[in-house]
Amino acid sequence: ETGVTQSPTHxxxxxxxxxxxxxxxxxxxxxxxWYQQALGQGPQFIFQYYREEExxxxxxxxxFSGLQFPNYSxxxxxNALELxxxxxxLCASAAGTTQVRNEQFFGPGTRxxxx
Amino acid sequence: AxxxxxxxxxxxxxxxxxxxxxxxxxxxxxxxxxxWYKQPPSRQMILVIRQEAxxxxxxxxxxxxxNFQKAAKSFSLKISDSQLGDTAMxxxxxxxxxxxxxxxxxxxxxxxxxxxxx
Numbered sequence: 001e002t003g004v005t006q007s008p009t010h011x012x013x014x015x016x017x018x019x020x021x022x023x024x025x026x027x028x029x030x031x032x033x034w035y036q037q038a039l040g041q042g043p044q045f046i047f048q049y050y051r052e053e054e055x056x057x058x059x060x061x062x063x064f065s066g067l068q069f070p071n072y073s074x075x076x077x078x079n080a081l082e083l084x085x086x087x088x089x090l091c092a093s094a095a096g097t098t099q100v101r102n103e104q105f106f107g108p109g110t111r112x113x114x115x
Numbered sequence: 116a117x118x119x120x121x122x123x124x125x126x127x128x129x130x131x132x133x134x135x136x137x138x139x140x141x142x143x144x145x146x147x148x149x150x151w152y153k154q155p156p157s158r159q160m161i162l163v164i165r166q167e168a169x170x171x172x173x174x175x176x177x178x179x180x181x182n183f184q185k186a187a188k189s190f191s192l193k194i195s196d197s198q199l200g201d202t203a204m205x206x207x208x209x210x211x212x213x214x215x216x217x218x219x220x221x222x223x224x225x226x227x228x229x230x231x232x233x
Contacts, residue, residue: 033220042119042206042223043160056220090160092221104221106152106160 004093004107012113013081021076021110023091030095032074033104034066037088049074086114117142117211121224128197129232136192136227138207148210149183151192155203166190197231204228
């Protein structure tokens with residue numbers, strides 16, 4: 001069973017640029033959530049995708065957007081990068097959607113640095 | 116809105132000893148789950164233990180156990196026989212409904228850095 005993978009591992013961008021981060025969910029999982037984790041802080045929920053549609057969103061501006069593909073992999077896109085976007089971006093996948101108990105399986109994250 | 120608070124930024128413990136990490140939360144819901152996650156320096160977030168609020172019995176997973184006090188909205192993690200590999204950041208997490216048809220969206224506490232010394 002393949003776990004959640006993310007690419008790239010590290011990324012450096014400059015202010016104003018756009019970035020795309022990728023996530024492959026664990027086999028059999030159809031729900032993907034994205035989190036932003038600033039250094040020394042807990043992760044903050046960005047949004048969740050279920051069956052290729054956005055299914056809930058946290059307190060993040062519209063320049064944070066995403067996609068989920070038929071194979072349930074996902075992308076996080078951030079436009080007009082700001083210095084405060086520097087963070088570890090975590091992807092988590094889960095099987096099913098309606099049970100609160102569903103365990104989230106996290107990827108290793110992508111470290112984004114905005115200069 | 117649900118909030119999760121971890122009041123201990125850092126803790127340390129000697130190998131083989133016991134340590135307890137604290138977590139409090141606020142919610143108006145009656146039936147919910149609580150989670151403790153571990154994030155080692157490798158960054159991979161790993162589920163340590165899960166508690167179902169409607170269960171009276173505290174959850175236990177090998178050396179890890181919780182002390183769940185529903186009325187007090189407290190959810191502490193006890194690590195017994197601490198090992199060097201337990202060194203990590205620990206997060207208490209609470210699932211919330213941020214819209215849409217599903218759950219599984221987590222609110223995390225600020226985290227507690229645990230260092231296990233030889």
